[in-house]
Amino acid sequence: MSTCSDCKSFFPREDEPGKGDCVRRVVDPRQAYYTTKPKNPEDDASGCGEFQKR
């Protein structure tokens, strides 16, 4: 099973071990931006359409 920690978009938090952020690039019809939301490293990523093997 792939987990979030296996993904290129996952960035572990230096000051909070065991936690991390999923940071992704989005280009919408009007602008480009980086977005983030919290993720645990062991979260199941097998259903994630954005998963990219590290």
Next chain:
Amino acid sequence: MTAEPAKLDVSLQEHEENQEWWWIAEKKRSKRLDYLRKAVWKKGALGGNYAPGIKVDLEGPKLFTDMWNFWKFDPIIMRRAKALAHVFDNISIFITDHSQIVGYWGSAPHTISWRVDGASIVNEELYNEPGIMPEPEEESLRKVAEINDYWAGQTAVDKVARILDPEDAVKFLSGAIGWGAPTSAYGYSGKNYEYYLKGERGFEDIIADIEDHIAEAEEKTIGTPGPDILHIYDRIQNWEAMITVLEAAIRFANRYARLARTMAEHLETDEKRKEELLRIAETCERVPAKAPRNLQESFQMDMLIQTMCRFEASEGAWPARPDYYHGPFYEKDVLQDKTLTEEEATDLIGEFMIRAYEVGGFGPRWAREGMQGITGTWVWTIGGVKPDGSDACNALTTAFLRTARLIRVSNPTFAFRWHPKVSDEVMRECFECIRHGLGYPSFRHDPILVANCMNWHGHPVEEARTWVHQACMSPCPTTKNGVQPFRMASATANCAKMVEYALHNGYDHVVGMQMGPQTGDARTFTDFEQLFDAWTRQMQWLLSLLVRTVNLGRYKDAEFYGRPLLSGITERAVERGIDAVNPEGERGNCWITGFTWVENADSLAAVKKLVFDDKKYTMDQLITALESNWDGYEQMRLDFVNKAPKWGNDDDYVDDIMLRCLRTLAKHSRVMRCTSNNTWPISPQNVSGNIHYSSVVGALPNGRRLGDALYDGGISPGPGLDKKGPTAVLKSCGKIDHVGDGRAFLLNQRLSPTQMAGEKGYQLWRAYMRTWADLGLDHIQFNMVSDKTLRAAQKDPEKYQEVIVRVAGYSAHFVDISRKTQDNIIQRTVQGI
């Protein structure tokens, strides 16, 4: 990216000669600002509908609802604090390319937020709104249905509705006499800027103060038992809720800092952008935890707080005084330390305005139609005086005005506090904004409005002088006891109903029910006094019903809703351990927004003239014609339009009736009392309620038919009915006592762009403004876009995306308002000076 301006080309001069300011702006602004300006997703409804691509944000509502349910046994204020903290900790956040200021009320740039706990009727409307559900639509609808089922019966409005008098509830909810919701879930929150935005205090300082209060209170609870200590338990709970959410707010800012650092260290290749991202990170690590040290930190702190408050409640206004509070940082960074160039500062100012412009939340149809093209009334106050009475204008005042002309957003707009010491330089900058067709700044007469604040609500002069626009028009101090933490839009009266009901014995022929008191069959009235007496009783009934509803909502709000974050930034609440919406210690600052007001004076004058004085028609004939919507009575209708005097022509016949109406109302304003036991003055204005209510107000004696647009402004003459020129308009409006007759009076004027061209145009306008000031009017605003441009924009909207017009209490992009509203603006008299 540097603040490098786009290369100018020869056609710039051509555009200037043609007064095509929107194209000039596009060419003159920096590449960064041009990118950010064009990147905005329009959240204001186009007419009544959302733009393609706009989607409701379901991430925030789901997070909030999950945690609200999890903490179901907590008191309301703590429950909200914990649920809000959960949203701050988990919702998706983003940083747009080229941006330097962060913060958005939603999980992605194209989303509009949804207040789930405000009103079930709004939630149901969202479920039925086509086109705004995220894909896959079916799954989103299922999610919305689940959330709606959870909140049904326990939203703030559901709770108020249960205890309202049933008759009041039905009439209030009819939509005929007012609008809004009696809860702070959708309120206009005044902000206690004197407490938190002076660069002296950060959230960590407030938290330390609160911890001291808790320690002191806990000491009392373990002392001698007695009833005097019982209230302390509630206060401790409130303080703890404030700390919970203030700490979460600091973490929310730190999430942006972490994202910016991740981008700089792992994802960005451009060295210049890396530096900017690291600056964003340092800024968000600093504020709001600690007091800001420079302009970027000051803007960022303000932006984050405004954003976070919107996660707590759908704040429908954005009271601000940005030049006053951020000005010292601008002067330090740009003029003294020179750590920022003027161009770099312009980029920050422009982005600050763009960040505000892109904010949007879901609004029900009545709100969207009533405020077409915008998502709230972000009227930012600039200019004015300091608490000691000296001129408060600074270098940032003019910088904001110059930047506004580059950015051309319709939200925020500016309102300028004019006073006799304002310099010519500042006046010229204001005029340039008007000449460039922005429709803003509106002008506010500072000495009059300071006196007005003191007159109606007893604010001491030093506090009155801090005033900002709490919404479109109403001045409100920003001090500990003067600030009004929320004002509910539901004290908004559809005033044309006063005269309509006086003519129909309180019966509403449009909605088909008895609304007002039975004041007699108007067919039997034999003199004007009987009609005026009926009008007075209808007016008193209508206002009292709305104010009763608002007062109840306000009184119960801390129990039914609660605002822990707003409380944490409100000195009075922090000091006492109360919810900010609790009126304890507040001086009160209420007002009734008076939509469709001028129809009363014109209608009453027409009846007096043609029925009772000239005896050309009988009351029986008039009522029959009105009941027929003037259908079959066209000649008679034209007589009522053309042969009766109309407001705005310096004609005492009708002007005296206007004053009598206002003064009769003002007397009732002093009888009705708010939750702070203070007065309820009226502020006639329309937002765009003159269009929204056009299908709700029946035929009137001023010649109006059901469906016709109503007059556009609080004391603005009817479109095309002010025939005696601009001075006559000012003289009519100058007869009003702008201190004692009400809270504020909106006046729209259209000026000719051709006549206002060049230095001569400026001097003409200055002379006009001197007359305005001498006559003591409290407000004026201008449309200065030609019919030619507006008609071209109607034909080819894509080319005129940045053309702005003044609607009623706000500005909007012309292409974003309905055809009916567009036509109404074109119909207004262009005043030659």
